[in-house]
Every structure is written in C-alpha cells, then in structure tokens.
Amino acid sequence: MLTDIREGRVLNPVVRHITQEKINLYAEASGDFNPIHVDESFARKTPLGGTIAHGMLNLAYVSEMMTSAFGRNWLAEGKLRARFKEPARPGDTLTISGKIDCVEQKDDVSYAICSFECRNQKGEMIVTGETTVKLSKDEKHDRK
Amino acid sequence: MYYYIVYRCIKNNQMSVKAVSCDELIAGYEFPRATYELTALLVSKYLKAVDGAGDGFVPPMAITACAIAAITKSFSPPAGTVVIHASQELEFFKLVPIGATIECHARVAQKITRGRMSMLILELEIVDQSKEKVQSGRATIALPS
Numbered sequence: 001m002l003t004d005i006r007e008g009r010v011l012n013p014v015v016r017h018i019t020q021e022k023i024n025l026y027a028e029a030s031g032d033f034n035p036i037h038v039d040e041s042f043a044r045k046t047p048l049g050g051t052i053a054h055g056m057l058n059l060a061y062v063s064e065m066m067t068s069a070f071g072r073n074w075l076a077e078g079k080l081r082a083r084f085k086e087p088a089r090p091g092d093t094l095t096i097s098g099k100i101d102c103v104e105q106k107d108d109v110s111y112a113i114c115s116f117e118c119r120n121q122k123g124e125m126i127v128t129g130e131t132t133v134k135l136s137k138d139e140k141h142d143r144k
Numbered sequence: 145m146y147y148y149i150v151y152r153c154i155k156n157n158q159m160s161v162k163a164v165s166c167d168e169l170i171a172g173y174e175f176p177r178a179t180y181e182l183t184a185l186l187v188s189k190y191l192k193a194v195d196g197a198g199d200g201f202v203p204p205m206a207i208t209a210c211a212i213a214a215i216t217k218s219f220s221p222p223a224g225t226v227v228i229h230a231s232q233e234l235e236f237f238k239l240v241p242i243g244a245t246i247e248c249h250a251r252v253a254q255k256i257t258r259g260r261m262s263m264l265i266l267e268l269e270i271v272d273q274s275k276e277k278v279q280s281g282r283a284t285i286a287l288p289s
Contacts, residue, residue, distance in 0.1 A: 016195060025193035029186065029206070032213035036226040046226050055229035056212055060194040060205045067203075072239065075204055080234045 001071045005112055005135060011098040014065045018053050020090040026057045052087035058118055058127050061096045065116065069098075070133045082129035092120040098131070110135040169264060173252040178214035181245045182207070202240040207279055208232075211248040211268050216285065227287045230263070234281040238272075245273045253282065262287055 002009065020040070027038050032054055035042040043051040059082055066074040088094055098116035105111075111132050118127040180186075182202045190206040191198050216227060240246065247270065254265040263286050270279040 022193060022195075025189070026209075029189040029193040030209035030213045032209065032216065034216060034227060043226075048226060054209075055232065056205060056209045057194065059208075059232065060196065060203070063203065063205045064194070064196055072201075074236075075201060076236060076239045078204070078234075078236045080232070082233075083231045084229055 002069045005100065005103060007100055007102050009100045011065055011069045011100070011114065011116075013098075014061050014068070014096040016061050016094050016096075018057075018088050018090055018092045018094060020051060023051060023053050023057070023090065026054055030054065030056065032056075048087060050089060052089055053092075055082075055084045055127070058084070058088055058094065058096075061094060062098075062116055062118065062127065062129070062131075065096050065098055066114070066131055066133065070112070070135075073133050073136060074131075077134040079132040080129060081131075082127050084127055085125045086120075088118075088120060088126050092126075094118050094120055094126060101130075103135070110137075169252050169255060171252055171254055175215055175250040178211070178248045179245060180210045180214075180248070182210075182240065182242060184242050187242050200242065202242055202244065204234070204236045204240075204279065207240060207246060207270055208234055208268075208281065210246070211250065211270055211279075211281075212283060214248050215250050215266060215283075227285060230284040230286050232281065232283050234279060236279055237277045240272065240278055246278060247271050247273075260288055 023037050027033050036046065036048065037051055037054055040051055062080070062082070066078060096116060096118045098114050100112050101115050102113050103110055104113060111134055114131045114133070116129055116131060117125060119125055187198065187202055187206060190203060196203060249269045251267050252264055253267045256263045263284055266283045266285065268279070268281045268283065269277065272278050
C-alpha cells in the first residue's frame with residue numbers, strides 16, 4: 001500500500017498479457033459468454049475482426065492497481081468511472097497506470113482522486129477513467 | 145426485427161429463464177432480479193482468470209461482472225453484429241466476504257437510438273443477504289437497433 005498519499009503520486013502500474021485462454025477463463029468465471037469474446041469464427045466476421053477481452057476484465061486490472069495502492073479503502077468504498085475506448089485483443093500486453101490527481105477534503109473526510117489509463121503495447125488507449133478513494137483518518141496524506 | 149434477452153436467474157442451483165423482446169428495453173424497464181452465491185470456487189475461478197491475489201474478500205469487480213453478465217449474456221443481436229460495453233461507473237459500499245449471497249437489480253435508465261444503433265444506459269444496484277447495498281453503478285451498452 002502507498003505510504004505517501006499526495007498529489008502527483010504515481011501508482012504502481014500493472015502489466016498483463018491478454019490471451020484467448022484468459023478470456024475464456026474470464027467468461028467461465030463471470031458467466032459472460034458473449035460470442036464476441038469466446039467464439040473466434042463468429043468474431044472474425046464482425047467489424048471487430050476477431051475476439052476481444054471483456055471490458056470488465058480490463059477493469060479487474062485497474063482494480064488490482066487500486067487495491068495495491070489503497071488496500072481495503074478501495075475495496076470497501078471506492079468509486080470508478082471508466083470509458084472503454086478500444087478493445088483489448090488476444091496477444092495484447094496491457095499496461096495500467098495511474099496517479100493521484102488531488103487529495104480533497106469534504107466534511108472532515110479526505111478523498112484521493114486518481115486518474116488511470118490502460119494502453120496496449122502499441123500505445124493505444126484501451127480504457128481511461130477516474131477513481132475516488134476515501135482515506136482512513138490515520139493515513140498520511142498531503143494535499144501538495 | 146426482434147431479438148431477445150434471455151435472462152438467467154441462478155439461485156440454489158436452480159435456473160429460470162425469461163425472454164424479453166428488445167422493444168421492451170425502454171426507460172424504466174426492470175430486469176428480473178438475479179441472485180448469486182459468491183462461493184470460494186467462484187472467487188477462485190475469478191482470481192485465476194484475472195491473475196489476482198485473494199485476500200479473503202470477494203473482489204468488487206467479480207461482483208460487478210456477475211451483474212453485467214446477468215444482463216448481457218444472452219443478448220441475441222442480428223447475425224454479425226455485436227453488443228459493446230461502452231462505459232462503466234461503479235461505487236462500492238462494503239467488503240463482501242466469500243460465501244455471501246448477493247442480489248442484482250438492474251433497470252434501463254435511458255435508451256437512445258441513433259440510426260441503426262441504440263445506447264442503453266443501465267442502472268445497477270447490488271445488495272447482500274441483509275439487503276445492505278454492496279455496489280451501485282451505471283453501464284452504457286451499445287447494441288444494434
């Protein structure tokens with residue numbers, strides 16, 4: 001977990017390689033068998049030209065980065081807003097990065113406002129968004 | 145043209161199926177509730193799929209995934225077309241222990257049709273067995289109209 005929560009602090013990135021096997025595992029775990037994710041012959045005939053990863057799989061990696069930085073504060077009281085820009089495909093290596101944009105005080109409670117992005121190995125933006133995490137009173141943080 | 149959402153509700157290993165036409169997916173439409181038991185096996189499968197490490201609680205994105213899948217898994221758009229998850233907003237309210245049972249509620253907040261595409265804005269609310277709110281959120285889904 002982060003020990004210094006301050007504006008501009010970069011979160012430890014998460015790097016994950018997407019494979020069809022992982023997508024299939026995710027489909028089994030989530031119950032989402034939309035053919036665009038798991039049926040290669042179907043997906044090839046669509047405008048997307050092949051299978052794509054579930055959007056929620058990409059967000060699982062974002063959540064991993066946030067959990068690593070903020071622990072249970074994220075798991076219990078996090079907020080997220082994400083926009084899916086491009087699909088992640090089998091063979092892609094995704095890098096999820098983020099930083100604390102600011103630390104806000106509201107009603108005697110501090111919140112870390114973070115931005116994040118997920119890019120593939122070509123630098124294409126796959127997902128972008130913002131998160132908000134309520135901070136514990138005993139956590140060290142600085143608004144600057 | 146009609147196509148159908150087949151909504152699957154799983155509870156105590158029993159499954160019921162209800163089909164609704166796409167035309168019924170208008171603002172205010174409420175999907176049938178879906179109930180999931182978040183077993184250690186389900187969480188273990190999820191963690192394996194996302195390369196995640198467990199910490200005794202259900203990952204919040206696993207809970208969201210159940211809710212999203214319950215709504216979208218049986219969309220049957222016209223051949224050669226796809227349903228796209230365009231955006232997602234989420235808020236978590238509490239830690240959920242492994243073994244808990246959750247109930248997913250979803251409704252169509254808005255439907256915008258432009259040309260051959262429709263955007264559905266879905267509101268989600270997930271509660272635990274004590275009816276305490278676990279998560280809420282909004283998903284935007286694009287589908288052919």
